[in-house]
Amino acid sequence: MRDATPQTVYLKDYTPPDYLIDQVELVFELDEQRTLVRAGLDVRRNPDSRSASEALTLFGEELLLVGISLDGQALAAGDYTLSDEALTIHRVPGDRPFRIDIENIIDPQANTALEGLYLSSSMLCTQCEAQGFRKITWFLDRPDVMSRFTTKLIADKTQYPVLLSNGNKIGAGNLDGGRHWVAWQDPFAKPCYLFALVAGQLEYVADEFTTVSGRRIALEIFVEAHNVDKCGHAMQSLKNAMRWDEETYGLEYDLDLYMIVAVDHFNMGAMENKGLNVFNTKFVLARPDTATDSDYEHIEGVIGHEYFHNWSGNRVTCRDWFQLSLKEGFTVFRDQQFSGDRSSPAVKRIEDVNMLRTRQFAEDAGPLAHPIRPEAYIEINNFYTLTVYEKGAEVVRMLHTLLGAAGFRQGCDLYFKRHDGQAVTCEDFVKAMEDANGVELTQFRRWYSQAGTPVLEVEQAFDAGRLTLTVKQSCPPTPNQPEKLPLHVPIKLGFLAADGSPARFQYRGEFCEEATVSLTEAEQRFVFESLTEKPIVSLLRGFSAPVTLKIDRDPEELAFLLSYDSDTFNRWEAGQQLVSRIIFGLIADIQAGRTLTANPVLTEAFRAILADAGADLSYRALLLSLPDEGYLGGQMAVVDVEAIHQAREFVRLSLATALSAEFQRVYAEHHQDESGCFDASAVGRRRLKNACLSYLTALEKPDSYALAETQFRSARNMTDQIAALSAVVNSRNPTKADCLDSFYRQWxxxxxxxxxxxxxxxxxxxxxxxxxxxxxxxxxxxxxxxxxxxxxxxxxxxxxxxxxxxxxxxxxxxxxxxxxxxxxxxxxxxxxxxxxxxxxxxxxxxxxxxxxxxxxxxxxxxxxxxxxxxxxxxxxxx
CATH class of the missing domain: 1.25.50.10 (Peptidase M1, alanyl aminopeptidase, C-terminal domain)
Structure with missing residues (x-):
């Protein structure tokens, strides 16, 4: 067991730092096993400090101290205390600025935790978020200490010909013994978690971007030499993101140089270090034969995410790590907007919600449940969670829904103007939205402090042209929060007439075809008038709030919504609910030992989808998808993994059997080689035909085996090759072992x-x-x-x-x-x-x-x- 129980850090205990570090001068003499770090810190007492202590405590871990001085005078052992996690100087000037100089040694090769400075293959690189900088040198390693950094890197020129750090390059030169140096200066104050350096044998791809104000920005992506031909998509994605942020949020890049480095060993997806983003290779490298359509989309999304952080995270950063969703939830929402605008908004929204409900809702329902702004943590790295990121994005999206696009933009403009160069809180973000729009969001703030997934139960009553919806909200108890208060929940809704057309209605004196109502009470009634007949209700359009919706619907009503709902999310959702209803009925049959039978309502609904000539083929492919087994399990009181799998496979096989001709026809219509083409039509054709292939291989017949193997052998793009291999692997195809071996040998x-x-x-x-x-x-x-x-x-x-x-x-x-x-x-x-x-x-x-x-x-x-x-x-x- 552990040597000692770790301490818990609480939000309620936050106090401003006693000291601030205005300037940092770093010198690195780089070596795989013995890197010497010299840090010069210009320190002053924080005027907002609440402490009278004369001591200065700096954080540090796994560092070997060489020497330390105060204002040029070396400190003796009695002048400071050194522990495993801190360096405390007992007495420092409190009435004037002072200088601390520290020399220490670190071993990057031994750093398998990949925090601080570490070795990735033959490359030295850093990861400092959240608290990795303390593994580089002793420092006030907290996000509300913002400093201007100057960095000098010294290394063997043959082993490390490329030396990179934040900001702009201000000097370079050669030294004796085959060494060289490069100096960098970042003109913007930043927390140390945004510091970065990279050293290695790297090649780069260069381009440039001209900002809306006419400034020319140099763009460079650094990779190992054998990956140079896989950078084109990442570079174009960066330029797309830069232009989109200017057009959508009015935000322009602020340095003269933007660099990305791709590394093999990385704990996260990427890191937004100021001007020098360090990326997992997974989210940079792409070539049609090595990356799928999804890879291409994810690369563009992550490139955009890290670029957008330049403002929502770097220029305006977090006061403390409890505010992590301030930057991450906001930036995830921005990258979701960007990706939707760049591809299919309908497909992007569905994919995001599908992942949220499958994984984040499970997090909300378990022992690790926490609000998007946690109250406590032991290790901050554990709070880089789906709740902070994905649910945090949904909370921002609700603000966008409540305020409208124009109002949300006004709030963002005020937020960036008011807090540029500051370390702030989630409260500051919501306050900017309030002040810019003249609204009051006190109840909405509960989303930041309450854990768990709310449940909405809806009942409907229709009489003489008036529909009344009664909505009850509740939230199951979560760790440390047994009771929950009502939340402010935006519900976007519309109604459908019997012929599937939109039904106009009157709400609060206005006629409309769609409205957004605000649920603020534990139970609330909403009245809609001037309806000519009882409509079919389409609720929570676009998934307007991260909740579980409960409303009685029979399979025929779900099939109707699947056929006619104009809201693309709710049309897909109706299909998912229809399939889920059928699967749970089959699970009950399995558990009771009854014979399983196919449902004709589902078969006919899928037949209609396959016959649809809609233009968004990626969306049609999603309509043909079955709910994930994890999502289905999340809806059961006691998860029955075998029954879920058996029932879901029965549905898949039943659909494949009944609609075999239709699946074959759609597959043949869209099976063509468009390798290297990534427009929406080509991507959609691949998605749709590969969805059909998956159903056909469920038949376990020689002709379906041959179809999958032929596609695998002939594919010239990774999307088609991996889809075919998946079909082979998840069947009894006799060529499975050979296909797997062939794929490995090839790649x-x-x-x-x-x-x-x-x-x-x-x-x-x-x-x-x-x-x-x-x-x-x-x-x-x-x-x-x-x-x-x-x-x-x-x-x-x-x-x-x-x-x-x-x-x-x-x-x-x-x-x-x-x-x-x-x-x-x-x-x-x-x-x-x-x-x-x-x-x-x-x-x-x-x-x-x-x-x-x-x-x-x-x-x-x-x-x-x-x-x-x-x-x-x-x-x-x-």
């Missing part, structure tokens, strides 16, 4: 493609999957020190394969616990994320509960357990 030098190969096998539903996963752990290409590879195998199996991870014998649980314990000493952040596979143990039967809690206790009792893993495992058990 073994492309790490990101090999990740796909691992994931495909880890998420397979066929019986031999767990044995395959165990054998892949011994594969030469598997490396526990590479986060992408761990996520592709261990993470994919435990988080995306409920059938086999939750096997009754507990093998999946033991496997995951063993990997967590192994990762704990290598990379605590990744280890903690893997523990999440156990978080929902209370949702399962008693036997599985016992097996999962046993593994959680084994993890908690591990010696020298990191606080990252301890927090997640102990809270899961609590």
């Amino acid at each position: 073994q030098r492309e790490a990101l493609v090999v990740d796909k190969w691992f994931t495909l096998q880890a998420t397979c539903h066929m019986p031999e999957t767990f044995a395959t996963v165990q054998s892949l752990m011994q594969h030469p290409a598997f490396d526990m020190k590479t986060p992408n590879r761990v996520r592709s195998l261990v993470g994919a199996f435990s988080q995306s394969n409920p059938l086999h991870f939750h096997a009754r014998n507990g093998d999946g649980y033991r496997f995951l616990a063993d990997r967590v314990i192994e990762l704990n000493t290598l990379n605590p952040q990744i280890a903690a994320r893997m523990v999440g596979g156990f978080a929902q143990w209370r949702r399962y039967d008693t036997d599985r509960q016992a097996l999962m809690t046993r593994e959680l206790r084994r993890i908690v009792e591990t010696e020298h357990l990191s606080k990252d893993v301890y927090e997640i495992a102990s809270k899961s058990l609590a």
